[in-house]
Amino acid sequence: xxxxxxxxxxxxxxxxxxxxxxxxxxxxxxxxxxxxxxxxxxxxxxxxxxxxxxxxxxxxxxxxxxxxxxxxxxxxxxxxxxxxxxxxxxxxxxxxxxxxxxxxxxxxxxxxxxxxxxxxxxxxxxxxxxxxxxxxxxxxxxxxxxxxxxxxxxxxxxxxxxx
Amino acid sequence: xxxxxxxxxxxxxxxxxxxxxxxxxxxxxxxxxxxxxxxxxxxxxxxxxxxxxxxxxxxxxxxxxxxxxxxxxxxxxxxxxxxxxxxxxxxxxxxxxxxxxxxxxxxxxxxxxxxxxxxxxxxxxxxxxxxx
Numbered sequence: 001x002x003x004x005x006x007x008x009x010x011x012x013x014x015x016x017x018x019x020x021x022x023x024x025x026x027x028x029x030x031x032x033x034x035x036x037x038x039x040x041x042x043x044x045x046x047x048x049x050x051x052x053x054x055x056x057x058x059x060x061x062x063x064x065x066x067x068x069x070x071x072x073x074x075x076x077x078x079x080x081x082x083x084x085x086x087x088x089x090x091x092x093x094x095x096x097x098x099x100x101x102x103x104x105x106x107x108x109x110x111x112x113x114x115x116x117x118x119x120x121x122x123x124x125x126x127x128x129x130x131x132x133x134x135x136x137x138x139x140x141x142x143x144x145x146x147x148x149x150x151x152x153x154x155x156x157x158x159x160x161x162x163x
Numbered sequence: 164x165x166x167x168x169x170x171x172x173x174x175x176x177x178x179x180x181x182x183x184x185x186x187x188x189x190x191x192x193x194x195x196x197x198x199x200x201x202x203x204x205x206x207x208x209x210x211x212x213x214x215x216x217x218x219x220x221x222x223x224x225x226x227x228x229x230x231x232x233x234x235x236x237x238x239x240x241x242x243x244x245x246x247x248x249x250x251x252x253x254x255x256x257x258x259x260x261x262x263x264x265x266x267x268x269x270x271x272x273x274x275x276x277x278x279x280x281x282x283x284x285x286x287x288x289x290x291x292x293x294x295x
Contacts, residue, residue, distance in 0.1 A: 016222055051255075056280070097222075
C-alpha cells in the first residue's frame with residue numbers, strides 16, 4: 001500500500017519521495033553551510049540525536065541529544081566553525097511510505113579550531129555516516145539520528161584519547 | 164544474534180551475502196567476516212542482549228534497525244583485555260533482503276570510541292591497556 005501526500009507540486013506525490021526530497025534539501029543546505037536553512041527544513045519541535053556525541057568531563061557528561069533548534073543548531077554551527085571546508089556526499093538514500101529515510105553520507109573537512117576535546121592540528125577527516133530521519137507528510141524533518149565512528153574520526157585528526 | 168546462534172544467522176543469509184562493519188573497516192563475505200565477528204562477540208559477551216529500538220523497511224527492501232547491544236565482558240574482545248565491565252552500545256544495521264526473504268547484505272554502524280569507553284580503554288593507540 002502506498003501512502004500519498006499532496007504538498008509538493010501538482011497532483012499527488014508518494015510520501016517517500018517527499019521525505020527523500022526533504023533529506024536531499026537538508027544535505028544541500030549542510031553542503032552550503034546554511035544552518036538556518038537546515039533548521040527551517042525541520043519542524044519546530046524536531047528531535048535530534050547524534051549517538052556518538054558524548055563529551056565526558058569530571059563533573060558531567062554532555063550528550064548530543066535534544067531538539068534540532070537547540071542542541072542540533074549549536075552542534076552544526078560549532079562544527080562548521082571548526083571545520084570551515086566541511087563537505088558532504090550522499091552515497092545512498094532510501095525511504096519508506098511512513099516518512100522514514102536512511103541516508104549514508106560521507107562527511108569530511110579540515111580542522112581549523114578546537115572541537116570538543118579534539119585540539120586543532122590542521123588534520124583532515126573523511127568518514128562514513130548513517131543518518132536516520134523521520135519526515136512529516138508535509139515534507140518537514142521531525143527527527144534526526146546519526147551514527148558514525150568517533151574513534152576513526154579522532155584518529156584521523158591526530159587525537160588518541162578516548163575522552 | 165542474542166542467542167549467539169551464528170549458524171542460525173548464516174541460514175538466514177544468501178551464500179553470496181556481504182557484510183560491511185563500518186567502524187572496524189571490515190568488509191567481505193558474510194559467511195567469513197560477519198560470522199567471525201558474531202562468534203567473537205558472543206564468546207566475549209556470553210550474556211549478550213540485543214534490543215531492537217526502531218525498525219523500518221524501505222522501498223528497496225532494506226530493513227533498517229536501531230538496536231542496543233549490551234553485555235558483560237568475559238574474555239578479550241577486539242584486543243581489549245577483559246575487566247568484566249558491562250557495556251551498552253547503540254548501533255544501526257541495514258539489512259538488504261531478497262524477494263525470498265534472505266539477507267543478501269549487511270551494513271552496520273556504531274561508535275567504537277563508545278565501546279572502548281565502556282570497556283575501560285583510555286587511549287586509541289593503546290587499546291590493550293585499560294583503566295582499572
